[in-house]
Amino acid sequence: MKQPSRRAFLKTAALAGGTVAGLSATAKAGPKNVLSPDRNGVLVDTTVCIGCRSCEYACRTAHGLPTPPLETYGDKTVFKEMRRPNTGALTVVNQYPNPTKSDLPYYVKVQCMHCDHPACVSACIVGAFSKQENGAIIWDTDKCIGCRYCMAACPFQIPSFEYEKALNPEIRKCDFCYTRTQENKLPACVDACPVEALTFGPREEVVRIAKQRMATYGNRYVNHVYGELEAGGTGWMYLAGRDFADLKFPKLGASPAPGVSEAIQHGIFAYFVPPVALYAILGAIMWMTKTREEGA
Amino acid sequence: MKHWSLCLITLFLFSPTGFGQGSKWEKHAPPPHTDVQCQTCHACPKPTKTDPCLVKCPRMHILPGHHPEQTGPNVLQMGDIASQYGPVVFAHKLHAEMSEMSGGCYDCHHYNSTAMTILSCRECHPKSRARADISMPDLKGAYHRQCMDCHRQWTHSTDCNGCHLKNEPGKTDAEAMRARELAGKVHPEVPLPTRVSYETRNQNGSYVTFFHDDHAKRFGLKCADCHKQEGCVRCHDVTKSKTADTKIREVKTQRSMEQLHEPCFSCHASDKCESCHVAAPMKAFDHARSSGWALNRFHLALSCQKCHGEKKRFTKVDTKCQTCHKGWTAAAFKHRITGLQLDETHGGLECESCHIEMNFAKPPSCAGCHEDKTYPAQRPGKMVSTTTNN
Structure with missing residues (x-):
């Protein structure tokens, strides 16, 4: 045989x-996970930000989150400690010292980076998370079972969970103002920024402008667009005047997190x-x- | 026909666009970048001085130079959001004066030569934030960046009214009042230090003494010669921290070795380290000690440049009187201008007979001839008023 x-x-x-x-x-x-060439991005120029926290107020207002009156946002004592986005504040601004000009510190706004290859979408076992054509990563609260895998998967530790709620707690994070952008409005924070430290536009264009700015004002920036390649590319990108590691940006490779x-x-x-x-x-x-x- | 062509030639020769413009355009140096075409700056093929037809947003440095300070506006009013607020009254002159020690006019008028037409922000920066061309900030962002980068004491509690006047009855009066108030405002005189002693990490000589007074007054340097990149924050508290009790404070800045030495090196590039870095703080400048030639009371009153020239780096000057006083001779010198008219006996003597080693700063000595006489107890003549012309 x-x-x-x-x-x-x-x-x-x-x-x-x-x-x-x-x-x-x-x-x-x-789940829906599209990488549209028309996806939007935002360039955060940390050298322009003046730390007024108007974006925090605008974000809370746009998302129906409780907020103290705008007048209280001028209080600089909040910068004494590093803050992270949480269920009550989807974006926060932190202050970092400027070694060359001690009285003009750098401010870094933190929110969801809206990755091109999102780990949260990948990790979500019920397919509640999705990346939309316009670049926003949103999630369906009705599908969410509260497993918090997205929190563990996110390389930027952005999604937060309403631990304090015994009943029906939800995941919260920046949604790139999905409802506003659907109505052709700018994200609330971008709209509110008095100095336009946040530049909203098609991601490709945003990258181009970031590089153009670095070329024009070489002394102002370190030669790096954070988010252009990090974790496979992110929707939100940053320019900074000092090393990104000093501004508590996680050091990530160019390969997508998932x-x-x-x-x-x-x-x-x-x-x-x-x-x-x-x-x-x-x-x-x-x-x-x-x-x-x-x-x- | 001939008549017409003559007319045309005459027109061409005398028109500002013809060959005659060379002399008129002395300030219009050829752009340093060879790739700059006329069309980069001028929209029309034949720009004239009266109508340069400048395109919007010409690049900086193509046309360097700026108009004299006095021709700039004193106070500006910007009323771009008249529907919501009254105009922002801006003390242009005050800011222009202050900017001398930082980037000058270009600090605000970026990409834009102030030599000729001044472009306003709104000519380049778009009004809408939601737009296709996002290469530059919108008008709101552009304005606010200019102001708030320094004026960070702005808080939400002032509700924008620190700059924007509320649109309410009586606004026009308030507007006029603010304009008047700002028009007369000048930056208070900055108190200058006399001597600054730096303690450095140089092991061979840890002290560097800088004579600010000498550099600023004696050597005729302008503030901006050394202070090139100073911001308001060097002295002013821009964060309005509640703990700061004074408005003025010294802010620490971290500078590289090159940045620290740059102001000194612009003149003292060839000096050795040890000429500044010494073991102890230096004493004030003494012409006699440094040059070996003491200045008398007349020379002491002169500015350094009078003898050493306008050059930044002073050169050694011969101590002979004729070096500066051309055609001076001892015989023709009238001693009475010093306040002492020599009597006949002394009038014919050589200078060195009394002024030992031609040192006119020291009191003269009688010891050469008279053992028992001293100056000024006994004088070789009579005192006269120095103001009298002889």
Whole structure:
């Protein structure tokens, strides 16, 4: 009896593997995650920001979050500690010393970066997160089960969770003012900034302008557009007058945060291929063992 | 036909666009960048002095230079959002004066030569923030950047009214009042330090003594010769922190070695380190000690440039009287202008007989001839008024 050759086995295995890989590439059940060439971006010029926190007020107002009156935002004592966006403030501004001009500190606005390859969309097990054509990463509160995988996955630690709510807590983060931009309005923070430290426009154009500014005012900036390549590129990008590491920006490579893990995970779990493949392999082994016994 | 062509030639020769313009355009130096075409700045093919037809937003440095300070406006009113607020009254002259020690006119009039037509912000910066061309900030951002970059004491509690006048009855009066108030405003005189002693990290000589008084007054340097990139924040508290009790304060800035030495090196480039870096703070400048030639009371009153020339770096001057006083001779010198008219006996003597080693700063000595006489107890003549012309 002819032995099943090693070549034949490898062929079967390769076929199974190919099916898995093929399916993972064309996984249809995944959430909406488009990378439109028309997606928008924002350039945050930290050398222009004056730390007035108008954006914080505008953001809260636009999202119906409770806010103290605008007059209180002039209080500079909030800069004594580093703040992070939370469920009550989707964007915050932090202050960092300026080594060359001690009295003109740098201010860095923090909010969701709206990644081109979002880890939150990838990590969300119920497909509540999605990246829209206009670049915004939004989420469906009705789908969200509160697993907080998005919080763990985000390389910028942006999504926050209403821990204080016992009933029906929600995930909160900057939504790039999705409703406003749908109505052709600017994001609330961009609209409110008195010095236009935030420049809103198509992402490609924003990158071009960032580089143009660096070329024109070389002394003003460090030679880096943060977010152009970080984590595979982000919608929000920054220019700064000192090293980004000093401004507490995470040091990230150019590969997308979900990257390899997403390819493997989505590949393995798509269309129940792994169990089918597993049983197919087990079946093959049984068949081979059986034919070998018969041949003996 | 001949008549017409003659007319045309005459017109061409005398028109400002013809060959005659060379002399008229002395200030219009050829642009330093060879790639700059006429069309970069001028919209029409033949610009004239009266109508230069400048395109909007010409690049900076193409036409360097700026108009004299006096011709700039004293107070400006910007009423771009008249529907919401009254005009912003801006003390242009006050700011122009203050800007001398930072970037000058270009600090605000960027990309724009102030030599001729002054472009207003609104000619380049678009009014709407939602727009296709996002290469420059919108008008609101542009205005606010100019003001708020320094005026960070602005808070929401002032509700914009610090600059923007409220649109309410009586606004026109308030507007006029503010304009009047700002028109007369000048920056108070900055108190100048006499001597500044820096303690440096140089191990061979940790002290550097800088004689500010000498540089500013004696050497005739202008503030902007050294203070090139000073911002208001050097002295003024722009954050309006509640703890700061005074308006003026010294702000620490971190500068590189090059930046620290740059103001000194612009003149003292060839000096050795140890000529400034010494073990102890230096004493004030003494002409006698440094040059070996003491100045008498007449020379002391002169400015340094009178003898050493206008050059930044002073050169050694010969101590002979004739070096400066051309055609001076001892015989023709009338001693009475010093206040002492020599008597006949002394009038014919050589200078050195009394003024030892020609040092006119020291009191003269009688010891050469008279063992028992001293000056000024005994004088070789009579005192006269120095103001009298002889």
